[in-house]
Amino acid sequence: MGRFPFPIPFGWFQVAYPDDFGPGDVRPLRYFGRDLVLWRAPDGTPALQDAFCPHLGAHLGYGGHVNDDMLQCPFHGWRYDVEGRCVAIPYSEKLNRKATLTTYPLVERNGLTMAWFHPHGAPPSWEIPEVAELDDPAFSPYMRSNAVIKSCLQEMAENSVDPAHFQFVHGTDDVGVVESYEQDGPTATMLSAQKYVTPRGVIEGRIDVYTHGPGFAMTWFTGIIDALLVATSTPIEDDESQVRFNFTVRNPDGDETTTRLAEAFVSMIVQQLREDQPIWEHKAHLPRPALADTDGPIMKFRRWYAQFYAEPVSLDASSESEATRS
Numbered sequence: 077m078g079r080f081p082f083p084i085p086f087g088w089f090q091v092a093y094p095d096d097f098g099p100g101d102v103r104p105l106r107y108f109g110r111d112l113v114l115w116r117a118p119d120g121t122p123a124l125q126d127a128f129c130p131h132l133g134a135h136l137g138y139g140g141h142v143n144d145d146m147l148q149c150p151f152h153g154w155r156y157d158v159e160g161r162c163v164a165i166p167y168s169e170k171l172n173r174k175a176t177l178t179t180y181p182l183v184e185r186n187g188l189t190m191a192w193f194h195p196h197g198a199p200p201s202w203e204i205p206e207v208a209e210l211d212d213p214a215f216s217p218y219m220r221s222n223a224v225i226k227s228c229l230q231e232m233a234e235n236s237v238d239p240a241h242f243q244f245v246h247g248t249d250d251v252g253v254v255e256s257y258e259q260d261g262p263t264a265t266m267l268s269a270q271k272y273v274t275p276r277g278v279i280e281g282r283i284d285v286y287t288h289g290p291g292f293a294m295t296w297f298t299g300i301i302d303a304l305l306v307a308t309s310t311p312i313e314d315d316e317s318q319v320r321f322n323f324t325v326r327n328p329d330g331d332e333t334t335t336r337l338a339e340a341f342v343s344m345i346v347q348q349l350r351e352d353q354p355i356w357e358h359k360a361h362l363p364r365p366a367l368a369d370t371d372g373p374i375m376k377f378r379r380w381y382a383q384f385y386a387e388p389v390s391l392d393a394s395s396e397s398e399a400t401r402s
Contacts, residue, residue, distance in 0.1 A: 079228075079315050079360075079361075080227075080228045080230070080231060080314065080315055080361050081361060081363075081389070081390070082228055082230055082314065082361075082385065083195070083314060083385055083386070083387060083389075084108055084109055084193070084195065084311045084313075084314050085229060085230070085290045085311070085381075085384035085385055086192075086193055086194040086195065086198070086385075086386055087192070087193065087262070087289035087290045087291045087292075088183075088190045088191070088192055088200070088202075088203075088204050088288070088289055088291050088292055089107065089108075089190065089192075089193055089290075089292075089308065089309070089310040089311070090188045090189065090190055090191075090291065090292075090308035090310055090318075090320055091105060091107055091112075091114060091124060091182075091189055091190070091191045091310065092105075092114060092189040093187065093188060093189060093220075094122075094184045094187065094188075094189055096189070097114060097115070097116050097122070098116060099116050099117065099118045099119070099120055099142075100116065100118060100141075100142045101115065101116055101142075102114075102115040102136070102137060102140050102141060102142060102147065103115070103137060104127060104135065104137025104138055105124075105127075105137070106312055107191075107193075107310055107311065107312055107318075108193045108195075108312075109311070109312075109313050109314060110126060110127075111126070111127035111128065111135065111137075112124055112125065112126060112127050112137070112180075113125055113126075113127045113135075113136040113137040113140065113147070114137075114189075115140075115142060115147050116142075117142065117145045117146075117158055118144070118145055119145065121145075121158050122158075122182050122184060122189060123147070123158040123160075123179060123182065124179070124180040124182050124191050125147075125156070125160050125177040125178060125179045125180070126177050126178040129149040129151060129152075129154060129175075129177075130162075130174070130175045130176065130177065131149065131151070131152055131154050131172075131175060132151060132152065134149050134150055134151035134152075136149055136150070136156075136177075138150070143155060145157065145158070146163060146164065152165075152167075153165075153166045153167075154166075154175065156176075156177050158179070159179055160176050160177035160178060160179035161176055162175035162176065178197070180192060180193060181199070181200055183203075183204065185204055185206060186204070186206065186207045186210055186306060187210060187218060187322070188306070188308065188322070190204055190291075190292070190308075194386065195386045196386055198386075201262070202261065202262045202288065202289065204288060204292055205288060207294065207304070207306060209304055209324055209326075213328070214326055214327070214328035215304070215324045215325065215326055215327070216323075216324050216325045216327055216335075216338065217324070218306075218322045218323065218324055219322075219323040219325075219338075219339070219342050220320065220321065220322055220323075221320070221321040221323075221342070221346045221349070222318070222319070222320050222321075223318070223319045223349060223350070223353065224316065224317070224318050224319075225316070225317050225318075225319060225353055225356055225357065226315060226316050226356075226357045227315065227316070227317060227356035227357055227359075228311070228314060228315055228317065229290050229309050229311055229317055230290070230378075230381050231356055231359065231361060232309065232317065232319070232352070232356055233287075233290065233309065233377075233381065234374065234377060234378070236266060236285050236287070236293070236377070237254070237257060237266060237372040237373050237374060237376075237377045238371070238372050238374065239252040239253075239254055239268065239372055240368075240370070240371060240372070241355075242348075245348075245351050245352060245355060246348045246351055252268045252269060252270040252271075252283060253268060253269045253270075254266060254267075254268045254372055254373070255267045255268055255269060257372075257373045257376065257377075259376070259380045262288060262289045262383070262384075263286070263287060263288050263289075264285075264286075264287045264377075264380055265284075265285070265286050265287070266284070266285045266287075267282070267284045268282065268283050268284065268285075269281075269282055270282060270283050270299065272299050272300050274300065279299045279300055280299060281297065281298050281300060282297070282298045282299060283295060283296070283297055284296045284298075289384065290309065290381065290384045291308055291309050291310060292306075292307075292308055293306075293307045293308075294306055294307075297341070297345075300337065300341060301325055301326070301334065301337055301338055301341055302325065302326035303323055303324070303325045303326070303338065303341060304323070304324050304325075305321060305322070305323050305345065306322040306323075306324070307319065307320070307321055307322070308320045308322070319349065321342075321345065321346060321349065323338075323342045323345075325338040325341075325342075363390070
């Protein structure tokens with residue numbers, strides 16, 4: 077199991093950007109503790125599949141290529157469609173119906189290529205919402221940032237309900253005030269007030285987080301600027317994850333001052349991720365944390381997150397201070 081007592085969760089996870097691979101492109105990937113191949117048919121249809129050819133095990137991401145609308149194995153030329161079915165064996169008139177590739181549901185939405193993963197192959201049980209701001213000309217194109225972190229998704233996501241760490245890890249002057257934390261199935265919403273200290277004085281702002289499953293979250297920052305962070309987290313292994321930050325900022329007039337301010341703000345948030353990284357990569361998961369009475373809703377978050385594991389996960393929620401608040 078590694079450093080953490082959690083398996084890889086199920087849900088929607090970003091595996092690429094649509095502009096990473098065009099028609100006819102083939103890419104090897106490693107996510108979910110599995111070797112994968114990502115490719116795009118000539119008509120633009122994307123496919124994510126297990127990487128090893130069921131014939132004799134060649135990796136389809138290394139030397140495999142798109143032939144018509146099929147992915148062709150570099151070893152013996154067997155061809156597979158976007159559904160994972162073997163549709164051609166060039167030296168045989170018969171097909172082996174057992175030769176199929178596990179294929180993962182994909183959606184290209186919000187400028188992201190998102191794959192549904194479930195260790196038992198269960199179909200999607202919720203959808204990723206459309207981000208309306210991305211079609212609004214008042215908002216900027218994405219400013220992207222990417223990091224690979226030696227930690228599991230749950231440990232990193234727990235930061236979202238831990239405002240106290242901002243003062244000590246990120247050097248903020250004030251601890252944000254969590255106004256509400258609500259959960260509804262695979263979604264969770266945290267609304268919080270934040271004071272920003274600037275050369276012009278203290279600015280009242282907000283940080284509001286809307287989470288959809290373990291791999292997709294939208295965070296609204298208001299106060300200094302209006303910025304939306306579309307953050308995705310994807311498990312590589314059970315103790316290694318890829319985090320992508322995608323920022324869009326309200327700037328309807330293309331104002332240069334707003335642009336510079338946005339760049340500085342994005343740099344600050346990315347720097348905070350870098351400051352979190354050594355904590356995440358060396359901390360231990362404590363099932364029974366000794367919490368302060370003013371800590372965030374840590375155990376409530378953990379109970380919500382447990383639903384994304386296909387096998388039961390032991391959750392010891394016996395923290396006395398948490399129990400007094402739940």
